[in-house]
Amino acid sequence: MESHQHRGNLRELYLGNNNFDGQLEFLSFNRIWTQLEFLDFSSNFLTGPIPFNVSGMQNLQILFLSSNHLNETIPSWIFSLPSLWQLELSDNHFSGNIQEFKSKTLSRVSLKQNQLQGPIPKSLLNQRDLYYLLFSHNNLSGQIASTICNLKTLRVLDLGSNNLEGTIPLCLGEMSELWVLDLSSNNLSGTINTTFSIGNQLIVIKFDGNKLEGKVPQSLINCMGLEVLDLDLSSNGFSGDLPVSLFEYFEAMKIISESSGTREYVADISSFYYTNSFIVTTKGLDLELPQVLTTEIIIDLSRNRFEGHIPSIIGDLIGLRTLNLSHNHLEGIIPASLHQLSVIESLDLSSNKISGEIPQQLASLTSLEVLNLSHNYLVGCIPKGKQFDTFENSSYQGNDGLRGLPLSKDCGGDEGVPQVTTQVGLDEGEEVDSAIISWQAVLMGYGCGLVIGLSIIYIMLSTQYPAWFSRMDVELEHKILTRMKKQKKRH
Numbered sequence: 001m002e003s004h005q006h007r008g009n010l011r012e013l014y015l016g017n018n019n020f021d022g023q024l025e026f027l028s029f030n031r032i033w034t035q036l037e038f039l040d041f042s043s044n045f046l047t048g049p050i051p052f053n054v055s056g057m058q059n060l061q062i063l064f065l066s067s068n069h070l071n072e073t074i075p076s077w078i079f080s081l082p083s084l085w086q087l088e089l090s091d092n093h094f095s096g097n098i099q100e101f102k103s104k105t106l107s108r109v110s111l112k113q114n115q116l117q118g119p120i121p122k123s124l125l126n127q128r129d130l131y132y133l134l135f136s137h138n139n140l141s142g143q144i145a146s147t148i149c150n151l152k153t154l155r156v157l158d159l160g161s162n163n164l165e166g167t168i169p170l171c172l173g174e175m176s177e178l179w180v181l182d183l184s185s186n187n188l189s190g191t192i193n194t195t196f197s198i199g200n201q202l203i204v205i206k207f208d209g210n211k212l213e214g215k216v217p218q219s220l221i222n223c224m225g226l227e228v229l230d231l232d233l234s235s236n237g238f239s240g241d242l243p244v245s246l247f248e249y250f251e252a253m254k255i256i257s258e259s260s261g262t263r264e265y266v267a268d269i270s271s272f273y274y275t276n277s278f279i280v281t282t283k284g285l286d287l288e289l290p291q292v293l294t295t296e297i298i299i300d301l302s303r304n305r306f307e308g309h310i311p312s313i314i315g316d317l318i319g320l321r322t323l324n325l326s327h328n329h330l331e332g333i334i335p336a337s338l339h340q341l342s343v344i345e346s347l348d349l350s351s352n353k354i355s356g357e358i359p360q361q362l363a364s365l366t367s368l369e370v371l372n373l374s375h376n377y378l379v380g381c382i383p384k385g386k387q388f389d390t391f392e393n394s395s396y397q398g399n400d401g402l403r404g405l406p407l408s409k410d411c412g413g414d415e416g417v418p419q420v421t422t423q424v425g426l427d428e429g430e431e432v433d434s435a436i437i438s439w440q441a442v443l444m445g446y447g448c449g450l451v452i453g454l455s456i457i458y459i460m461l462s463t464q465y466p467a468w469f470s471r472m473d474v475e476l477e478h479k480i481l482t483r484m485k486k487q488k489k490r491h
Contacts, residue, residue, distance in 0.1 A: 012038040016064060023048035024070075030056030040064040042088065050075050061085040066110065068092055074099070074111075090114070090134065098140075110134040112158065117141065120148075120159075129153055136160040136182065144169055144183070153177055160184040160206060168207070170194055173219065178202055184230065185209035192231075195219045204228040213237040213305075220246060232301045241308035242301065242330070253297050253317040256343055302348070303327040310349070315340040326350040326372065334373075336361050348372040355379070358402075363388050374398045381411040 013036065020041065027033070028051045036057055042064040049072035050065070060081050066088045073096035074089065084103035090112045097118035098111065106127045112134045119142035124133065130151050136158045143166035144159065151157075155177055164186040172181060173196035184206040191214030192207065202223045208230045216231060216238055223229075232238060297319045306328040314323065315337025323341070326348045333356035334349065341347075344365055350372040357380035358373065368387045372395055379401030382388065389405075396402050404411030 009035050011035055014038070014040045016040040016042040016044070018044055021045040021047065024050055027051050027054050027057075030054065033057045034059065036060055038062040041068070043067040046070055049073075050078070052077070058082065061105075064088040066090040066092070070094065072096075074116075087111075098135075104128065106130050108132040111138065113137045115139060120144070122147075125150055127151060132156045134158040135162065138162055140164060143167075144188075146171055148172075149175060151175070156180040158182045159186070160209075162186050164188060166190075168192055168194055168212075173197055173200065173217075176200060180204040182206040183210070187211060189213075191215070192217050196222045198222045202226055206230040208232060211237070213239065215240040216243045216246070218243075218245065230300075232304055237305050238301075239305040239307065242306050242311060242325070244311045244313060247311060247313050247317065253299075253319045256319050298322040298324075300324040301328070305329055307331070309333075310335055310354070312337040314338065318342060320344050322346045324348040326352070328352055330354055332356075334359055334362075334378075338362060339364050341365065343367050346370040349376070350374045352376055357381070358383055371395045378402050382407065 010032070021044070024041075024046060033039075033054075033056045037059055039057075039060060039062070043066070046065070046068040048070065050070060052075040054075070054077050057077070058081065061083050062085055063078065063081075064086070067090070069092065070089075071093040074094050076099060078084075078087070079099040080102045082102055083105055084101070085105050086108040087106070088108070088110045090110045092114055094111070094114040094116055096116065098116055098121050100121045100123040101109075102123075104127065106124070107129055108131060109124065110132065113136070116135075116138040117140060120135065120140060122145070124130065125145060125147045131153055132155060133151070134156060137160070140159070140162040142164065144164055146169040148157070149169060149171035152175070154175060156179055157172075157175075158180060160182045161184065164183070166188065167190040168183060168188055170193050172178075173194040176197065176199065179201055181202060182204060185208070188207070188210040189212065192212060194217060196202065196217065196219040200223055203225055205220075205223070205226065206228065212231070220226070220229065220243075297317070299314075299317070299320060300322065302324045303326070306325070308330065309332035310325065310330055312335040314320075315335060318340055320341050321343060323338075323344060324346070327350070330349070330352040332354065334354060336359040338344075338347070339359065339361035342365070345367050347365075347368060348370070351374070354373075354376040355378065358378060360383045362368075363383040363385050366386055371387075371391050374394065374396060375398035378396075378399040380403065382396065382402060382404035384404070391406070393406050396407060403409040
């Protein structure tokens with residue numbers, strides 16, 4: 001009896017980050033925990049449900065059970081705790097609805113990475129001191145009520161990867177303390193009419209993977225501390241011209257970041273508060289990146305309905321490593337200013353309405369690993385030399401007016417200057433600059449042209465085309481698997 005009395009004075013129990021397994025039946029010993037305020041069993045190997053018959057923890061303020069293998073529903077006694085301050089149950093297998101909270105003192109609630117369903121509890125929207133609300137990677141449904149903006153102290157709102165519907169509340173841009181606004185991968189629709197107020201503290205805005213449309217709000221200019229803006233993957237439909245005025249303010253992108261000994265990550269908010277990840281279409285693949293180095297500067301506005309020209313000002317963003325504007329309705333020419341992007345590794349302008357020639361200056365981009373200009377209206381000669389000698393047919397297909405290697409339409413001699421081919425002399429109307437053509441070239445053209453031409457065609461058919469088909473097959477398989485996983489998550 002005396003030992004129970006002594007144990008009843010226990011206020012804090014820290015047993016996180018160990019190798020404990022088994023279940024939590026011992027929480028049912030109600031007399032032991034009457035004074036307990038802090039219980040931490042996170043990052044262990046606990047299994048089974050949280051016991052339902054717990055009544056001796058009315059003083060509990062902090063409960064950490066994250067990163068275990070706990071399952072079934074979250075018992076009602078947890079939601080009934082009168083003085084609950086922090087609740088961390090993320091990364092488990094909990095199911096069922098999130099009940100209404102009795103506590104009015106909640107500061108942090110993290111239930112992310114479970115199988116919870118139902119709406120966001122209304123009681124959470126009346127908290128006076130709630131700083132962190134993390135519900136991502138569940139099956140929550142319903143709408144995001146505008147009363148969420150009553151949470152004046154909120155710093156992280158992470159509702160990504162659920163089944164939330166409706167529109168984005170207009171008032172979210174007025175939440176002056178907010179660092180992270182992540183509503184990605186839901187079923188949100190409509191336009192982004194949110195006005196982001198001057199002086200906001202937003203570091204991360206993620207709306208990707210929804211059904212949004214309309215124009216990108218100009219008030220994003222007011223987000224002076226923004227490090228991550230992710231609007232624009234395949235499930236959205238933004239329209240209008242590319243947001244040129246925003247590019248002018250991307251000051252951090254106008255510097256080539258040198259990789260120092262210290263690895264710094266974009267939006268490196270402590271993982272205790274928010275784990276940032278990105279799905280980026282780069283180098284021909286849809287990749288989910290758990291972290292992105294500050295040196296890895298990316299603009300991905302692909303798969304929308306943007307119109308107009310590619311602005312020359314993008315050439316000022318010399319720190320860019322990836323630029324993806326593919327699958328839009330962009331017109332005009334490729335600005336020659338893109339040759340200033342000296343560290344760019346992936347440039348994807350495919351599936352637009354871009355015309356004119358490929359600027360010869362782009363041959364200076366020695367860091368370029370992946371180039372995709374396919375399915376546009378490009379004409380003229382493909383630049384030669386350096387990285388351009390490494391790109392294959394898939395970079396240019398669907399541009400009937402393009403000539404030069406690696407395409408079968410010959411473009412002539414060095415430096416992309418059109419020269420005589422085996423057809424010279426057959427087409428009387430074709431004008432040829434005689435100063436360019438040497439007699440050796442003429443002899444080779446007539447004497448060896450047929451043999452060389454047939455040899456090149458044979459080599460391309462026997463090597464490059466199968467390789468191209470093989471690579472496309474691998475990429476297609478990867479994309480199908482990625483989309484199947486996304487669909488599985490959503491359903």
